[in-house]
Amino acid sequence: MVENFKDLVFKYLLKLGMSEQVAAYINLILLLAVLLFVAALLDFMIWKILRGFSVRLARQTKTNFDNYLVAHKVPRFLARVIPLMMLVEFVPLIFSDFPFWESFMQKLLRVSVVILTLIIVKSIFRSINDHIKTLPRFKDKPVDSYVQVFIIFAWLLGILTIFAIVTETTVWAYFTALGAASAVILLIFKDSILGFVASIQVSINDMVRIGDWITFQKYGADGDVTEITLATVKVQNFDKTITTIPTYALISDSFKNWRGMETSGGRRIKRSLAICQKSIRFLTEEDLKVLRKIQLIEPYIEQREKQIAEFNKKHQFNREIPINGRNMTNFGVFREYTTQYLKNHPGVNQKMTLMVRQLSPTPQGIPLEIYAFSSDKRWANYENVMSDIFDHLLAAIPYFDLKIFEYPTTFIASPNPEQEVVSK
Known part of the structure; x- marks a missing residue:
């Protein structure tokens, strides 16, 4: 259908007396404008439908997960999938008479598909992260760290796919190159790798939870843990300042967690x-007479006086000097x-x-x-x-x-x- 419409417009322009080259360019511009208009209209209509459906669904369901999906614009990004697929299908046909631009547009649209996929995946993971934080058993767990790891891997795979599209090679070729450059990669992502390992150990060993009061003298932290991410731990000190601590420092250095005190x-x-x-x-008889008036120690004084008197009498100490025998x-x-x-x-x-x-x-x-x-x-x-x-x-x-x-x-x-x- 597009081919027929394309030829129809092109032939009409030729009948108007235009040269083939000028007619081809005008034909290209007109077809591209029509296609973009149809894609924009389709995007708007699908978005309206999805927005109405998502709002009704969010009101009817008891879970708040769909609310986070709407908050992170997941329906909005999903609405752009079908228009983008239409552009991927029809734009190369429009540029079929221009081989260079046809190849360029194909690569551009394929890269756009990868980017849109990454944005949707990122929004979904953020929605999952926010939803899990509301669950009681995960409220104090470092969920951010795991979500960040998944997002990093998704973006890494997406970037490699984009490079493969631009260079017209396979993703596996880049994975092979990454294997050869593993030492450099480990150096670049050292903090992220250490943070990920530390997050796992912190979670498994239950060393720190969100909301715990910790004291970390090395970093000047003394307050409540507000966030645990892949690379950092945020502590709000009691003076309302924020101290940022590397996550791996929780397992490499010594710190004090006051949770045991709070739960005791x-x-x-x-x-x-x-x-x-x-x-x-030493106390004299006069001193003891006065101290007996203190109610908390009156029974103690009487009992001790009796014990001391019996002990001193038994051993026949000379009581003229207080140092002899036992005294209070x-x-x-x-x-x-x-x-x-x-x-x-x-x-x-x-x-x-x-x-x-x-x-x-x-x-x-x-x-x-x-x-x-x-x-x-x-x-x-x-x-x-x-x-x-x-x-x-x-x-x-x-x-x-x-x-x-x-x-x-x-x-x-x-x-x-x-x-x-x-x-x-």
Whole structure:
């Protein structure tokens, strides 16, 4: 039909008195314009039909996968398949009298088919990626990495096909050449290959999930994982900045994942008070009489007094000097008070480890370390619980005649009375 129409227009132009060459060019332009108009009209009509169908389908179905297909314009790209196939079929016939342009247009249209196929494949994979992310069991998995791998392979195959079309050779010839240049390819795609392998290991070993709080000191990252792709991991720090980490660094370097804390029953409190060594002493009867008024340690003092009295009497120690025999110290009683206070604190998880321990003496005093777990794992609430505990202990220390270690300071009067110079 196209041949008949082509000859009809060409003969009509010759009857108008045009030369064969001019008539051939005008005939070509007219036929090409008509064909492009028909292709554009067909594309518009198919798009209207597909859009109406896809919208109705998206409203009726329960899944949101079709919504992502529409969002990534998959129906729009599919609407261009039939018009493009029509151009592939009929354009070479129009250019049959021009061998050079016929070959050029054939290659151009075949390349267009490959590009349109790649765009459709890319849009479908992105739709699948967005849909899978909405599923609960895949929400925290590095799905982006696998989708990117498929897209990379699709584009690699597409580019090789385009080169094969342009050079009029086979795709297998390029694969053979790629095999010979494998060392160069590995060097070029080193990060992508390492990232792909790292993504698989991260997923299989469940090392990191999207939403995990990680601390990666090497890269200055301390926040929540927002995205895991083939090459990078994005971490939104608590100051709202974004840190990008190479994916393969998750398996090659050491980092801290706080997921274990978040899934456990509490968040650890590990902080110490530096007690001045000179303030530690034995307790006298008068001291114990006063400390018995503290309800949390009253049973402890009575029990310890009884045990110590029996022990000292049994061994007949000379009690004129306190160092003889066993005695209670203000530090030891304060340690017991701290333990009882934590056991009665509503913000401390009583089912997890709770310990108050004395560490080795240092030039900065004797550390009294609190090791416990806050029931509330939320950051702000956790800080409030920890601050409440230490506020109370700092205020309670003077009742036990203890002092917190502080570096000595000397105030030196300055020539200007409104200013003071503080030196250590």
